[in-house]
Amino acid sequence: MDESQNDMIVQVKNLKMYFPITRGLLRRKVADIKAVDDISFEIKRNETMGLVGESGCGKTTTGRCVLRLYEPTSGSIIFTGHDISKMPERKIQRYRKDMGAIWQDPFGSLNPRQSAGGIVGDPLKVHHMADKSELKDKVAELFRIVGLDPDMMDRVPHEFSGGQRQRIGVARALACSPSLIICDEPISALDVSIQAQIINLLEELQEKLGLTYLFIAHDLAVVQHISDRVGVMYLGRIMEIADSWELYENPLHPYTKALLSAIPIPDPVAEKTRTRIVLKGEVPSPVAPPPGCHFHPRCQMAIPECSQARPPLRDVGNGHYVACIRV
């Protein structure tokens, strides 16, 4: 394994995740929901990759595929050098301790019947990474890392506030010192003031522990802030992928432009002159996506060729890739 391989935590290649729709007594397959339709990206060590897009665009499904909660329809997921996309659960087991997850809902993601300490210690127990005597110390250490008082270990989740619960979730994700943490909308269920705390915590931990994140969110400003690279998803495909600052300074895809134009500017003068690109219509159904470029029915720049073939992700320099024939 050469050096560059070693530096890649995850390489996703041509990932497809189709969910079959079955009907009738015999459960015949009548169609597929193309939740993720042929996407590729990679995440380097110690980097944060952001995925943005509207709800239903497949970003959560992508995250769940990387975690192997779903077995992808096709494509490969190379996690620290091993293709886990088709691996049976028994074999994935040993890579599981290198993955962590932080969930959107700080209420649903903690078992209401387990103590906070039990929740955080659970991954350690599953992977036999601590015996009984060490466990308590390790959990207390994790509590301190995320800014919780270790004396609260014996409390159950409903005794904590939303922000504290999310900290418990972060501590649990860190328990086995994973090399990759998938953050699935980790802040969208929190108050704005708490959001900032959790974001700062995540950044701080990344610096201290050398973590790698796949950060899934719909809040563009937050993603720009935390990510090194950002991928923009629309209807199961990546439309544009670039370094964070490059994407926000120089958006090329019409969809990215529309998304960015929706961010309010915190300056009343500039805000007045902000031109919004308002998209017409609704997101089409992922069961029957439009032909060619998925975005063309709502695109202002669309030409007849757009509905002919799927535009490939083109390298436009600077590590900037865009899937549009009009730029």
Add this chain to the structure above:
Amino acid sequence: MFGIGKKKAYTGLSRGTRIVRSLTLIIPSIVMVIMIIIALFANLGWIGLPDVGLAPHDPNSTNPRDKLLPPSFIEGGKSDYFLGTDRLGRDIFSRVLYGARVSLSVSLIVILITAVIGTILGILSGYKGGRTDAFIMRVTDVALSFPALLLAMLLWVAIGPGYWTVVLALSILGWAGYARMIRGESLRIRESDFVAQAQVVGASTWRIMFRHIFPNIVNSLIVIMTLQVGMMILAEAALSFLGLGITAPTPSWGSIVADGRSQLDRAWWISAFPGICIGLVVMAGNFLGDWIRDKLDPRLRQL
């Protein structure tokens, strides 16, 4: 200002309603405790004191001179026989006390067996889904639709009557209700993020089922179990009444009722007192079950 000074918590219920509500808890609890005491202390032979106990007579000793005596509080009754005697001169009071043992223990044993089987199958079915689920649920359907009496008769023929035949007959079909209910709950919990998290961590199926799903359905389980106490006592009584259960001379409430059936016109007390006991315990069980359900899991109202 704004009536905040009022110290008493507003419960939204009038005083009368609250008293009635608390009585529906207190009275059934007292009934249950009394019945359990009766069952335990009818005789203390089980802790090595065969001569001590609440029962004044041996429940099976016959006394031809004292047959069909009415209860002591009715004209013609003897003070020795508080609830009268049957056609063999056996003391009804002692028989009812001993019968409590059989009736309560059968229902407890059956509830424990069926709850364990039903919970395991229910969680497995709900969590695993797919073929496992389809298979378990079809078996459940069969168990729910199979006539319990027919099964009891088959067992009666196959292994003969007796205490354990009753337990077996009630257990073989009884788990299905639990399995149905627990499966539904497990299906709901399976979708929660904390189960997905456990999968991400790599927890085994067994661990997810019993560390993550089971603790979240315990409330529902306890509720069904308490509601089943009455059902099982009734079922045991019915089987014994029909002669498919506990056999003479061992007293169980159902068999005493059956015993008195032929003398109903002359000696109503033989059937009446065990019948009243059955009624009281079943009612107490249901009231307690309702109360526990409202406390633990109000979503189950429809059960």
